[in-house]
Structures are given as C-alpha cells and as structure tokens.
Amino acid sequence: MIIIGGNGLTDGLMAELESTLAHHELLKIKIAFGEREDRSGIIQNILQQTGALLVQSIGKTCVIFRQKAQDSAFSDLPKK
Numbered sequence: 001m002i003i004i005g006g007n008g009l010t011d012g013l014m015a016e017l018e019s020t021l022a023h024h025e026l027l028k029i030k031i032a033f034g035e036r037e038d039r040s041g042i043i044q045n046i047l048q049q050t051g052a053l054l055v056q057s058i059g060k061t062c063v064i065f066r067q068k069a070q071d072s073a074f075s076d077l078p079k080k
Contacts, residue, residue, distance in 0.1 A: 001027075001028045001029070001030060002016065002017060002020065002027065002028070002029050002030070003029075003030045003032055004029060004030065004031045004032060004033075004042065005032050005033065006032075006033050008033075008042065009042060009045060009046070014049060014050075017029075017046065017049075017050055018050060021050055021052060021064075021066045022068070025065055025066060025067055025068055026055070026063065026064075026065050027052075027063070027064050027065075028061060028062075028063050029043075029046070029061070029062050029063075029064065030060055030061050031043070031060050031061075031062070032060065039060060039062075040057075043057060043062050046064065047064065050064070050066060051066060052064040052065060052066035053065050053066065
C-alpha cells in the first residue's frame with residue numbers, strides 16, 4: 001500500500017508508484033487528505049501518468065492495476 005500525504009503527488013512518489021507497479025500489477029493507494037473531488041483528481045492524474053486502470057475506489061482508498069510487460073527471460077519457456 002502506498003499512502004499519499006499532504007505533499008500530494010511528488011516526483012519521488014510517482015517514481016515509487018512506477019517501481020511498485022513494475023513489480024506488482026495490483027496496487028492499493030490511500031489518499032490521506034483532501035475532499036472527494038480532490039481525491040478523484042489525484043486518482044485520474046495517477047492513472048494518466050502510469051497508464052494503469054482503476055479497479056476500485058472507496059472513500060480514501062483506491063486500487064489500480066497495470067499488467068506487467070512480457071519478461072523476455074520467460075518468453076522462451078514452452079507452453080503447456
């Protein structure tokens with residue numbers, strides 16, 4: 001889970017989001033400030049910058065998904 005505080009979407013936070021999405025496809029984010037409209041704007045900004053999809057948004061928490069890129073190391077494995 002990533003928590004977004006009063007500083008909002010900083011470059012460091014966006015780098016952490018990218019890193020986490022590259023490793024885990026599903027990510028839970030808690031936005032610990034702002035009104036509903038503010039949180040909605042932050043979520044839309046995250047989705048635009050990361051290319052992720054919104055799975056669910058309830059209150060101050062949202063879940064986003066971005067499919068991992070095909071890993072070339074495993075692309076040569078035989079399929080069952």
